[in-house]
Amino acid sequence: MLELLPNELTIECFEYFYIFHLFYSFNGLNDRFNKLIRNIPIHVSFDHVCKSTFDHFCKQLLSNSEIKQQIYSLHLSNKDTCRQIDRFLTLIPLNELLHLQTLTLTQLDRENIVKLKSMLAISTNLFSSELISSPTDEDQIISVLPISNLKTNYQCYHYDHL
Structure with missing residues (x-):
């Protein structure tokens, strides 16, 4: 039973x-599980999510708001x-995801770029960024990213319009 495991093993x-x-x-489900799931780093991928x-x-x-503080990758x-x-x-500005x-x-569009411009300027913990967009938007995207703040890498990929 999962409830009988020590906290460290459950996490x-x-x-x-x-x-x-x-x-x-x-x-x-219960207070113990609520506390435990709020102590793990969250890596969220909404890719292929209904x-x-x-x-x-x-x-x-x-x-x-505690859950927002657990998101390390998105x-x-x-x-x-x-x-x-x-x-x-x-709903959730990126600057509220402090960690x-x-x-x-993926498939970033021009409207997204406008919103990202203000949010990414103050996202100081961002280590890595990968943007997949159309080739025509690359210059705009690069101007939005705080590339000097990125600790490891920035990559921009292109998708082909059908």
Whole structure:
């Protein structure tokens, strides 16, 4: 039984869960699990995530600021989604994710760039950034990124318009 394991082992087990399943299964179950899942670094990838899962997790972030402080990496995508990047940035500005170190954005569009400009300027913990956009947007994206603040790397990839 998971409830009988010591906290250290339970946290180690939790780190192997897909983050959305972890929160769906254990958040609100009891005080012990609530405290434990708020002590693990969160690596969130919304790539290939359905809208209901995306919305549910965003509600979790909005209702509990502690969870925002646990996010160390974030992957948002506009590919095959309903403008996921814009929706996320409207609900949760990146500058509220104080421990965010790695950011990946797929199929970034011009509207996203406008929002990112102010948010990324004050994201001081960002170590790495990977942006996947159209070739025409690369100059705008580079002007937005605080490249001098990035500790390890910045990569910009292009996708082909069909």
